[in-house]
Amino acid sequence: MSEAVVARAYGGPEVLAVTDADVPQPGPGQVRIEVRAVGVNPVDHKLYSGAFGADPAKLPMRLGSEAAGVVTAVGAGASGPAGPVEVGDEVIAYRAPGAYATELLVPASSVVPKPAGLSWEQAGGLMVAGVTAVHVLEAIGLGGKETVLVHGAAGGVGLFAVQLAVARGATVLGTASPAKHDVLRGLGAVPVAYGPGLADRVRAAAPEGVHAAADLVGTDEAVDVSLELVADRSRIATIAAFERGAGAGIKRLGGGPGADPGTEIRAAARLQLTEAAQAGRLHVEIAAGYPLREAAAAHRRIMTGRTTGKIVLIP
Structure with a gap:
């Protein structure tokens, strides 16, 4: 049994x-x-x-x-x-x-x-965190030579999003507590401490601007800073702040109210993830x-x- x-x-x-x-x-x-x-x-x-x-x-x-x-x-x-x-x-x-x-x-x-x-x-x-990360990056249309802000970069989804974005050739700014910054540096991201003054710290780290943002934590800070720094709201996505996201007109992804489940994208991502993991490109x-x-x-x-x-x- x-x-x-x-x-x-x-x-x-x-x-x-x-x-x-x-x-x-x-x-x-x-x-x-x-x-x-x-x-x-x-x-x-x-x-x-x-x-x-x-x-x-x-x-x-x-x-x-x-x-x-x-x-x-x-x-x-x-x-x-x-x-x-x-x-x-x-x-x-x-x-x-x-x-x-x-x-x-x-x-x-x-x-x-x-x-x-x-x-x-x-x-x-x-899988769950991996396919979510793929969905987020597809939803914000992230390409190479762009700068993306990832809120909650040291979490389950965040670590995958950082690695996948770096592999695309993007510059990744990842928010996390200072104790986790070395982990993010090791994956090729530029760590930024969250908390008061976050927008100014991101501007200092990315003087040429931020093209897209991924909110993986759902805090007001993550949404507010994303809206402040990213001009095109269609290039901001959240997997947690569903109510705020609806009011702000940003993309809501996953299983929350009104969110895009990304069923086809996530299904297709499974073999992409296993191939990358097998090749040692994804930890x-x-x-x-x-x-x-x-x-x-x-x-x-x-x-x-x-x-x-x-x-x-x-x-």
Whole structure:
């Protein structure tokens, strides 16, 4: 019998519990996976916090959408974006609803090969933040020889956005606390401390101006400074400040109210990300790993908003 983490009610991490979960044999086009690592993302908490609504019919709620593991069974015609999927394959699953589990049943179309150079923890934390970063950079139309301001550059999405933007040839200014500046420098970004005076510090670091901005934290500061420094509002995107973004006329991305989910862009990004990771062009920074049964502790950690990189669960 498999185990899965569920939210028994709407609220904080205290509502999370581990329960038994039956995982049937895969049908046509499906695969079953023995999970080795699961990515934890801020949206996981938002779903059961009530931020997106509190429909009691959705309880108990399974959590998670990305995982890495080994294929243990396949249905007829099981084929993913990279081709046929077979028993024993090491894979990453995204989208994988209910990924906080020891076993998963997912469509083969959700499965891509795990890069051999990634640990299980890194593989489990690659996709959600990675495809979000790709979506953001596409939405703001970032090209080479441009300057982009990335708010929350040392977070899960931010570290990917920095690396991908640098790879495009852009100059990246990344906001973070001073303790994280060396990490950003190591990835090729110009770190800038957030807080009062941020706009002036960005101007000093980029005297020729900023072409685009990505808000990955959702603070008023991030939105205000982006609006002040970027002339074209269509080149500002947020993945968190949905209400402010709507009022300011900037792009809202992801699963929030009125946001563009970028379904096709994110699906196409999966193989781009695994190829870049396999080639060593994309590093997955792991902030911490927790046992599956300590999902509540992992959520308390991610809710602080101060992690550098990804948090993962280990079944």
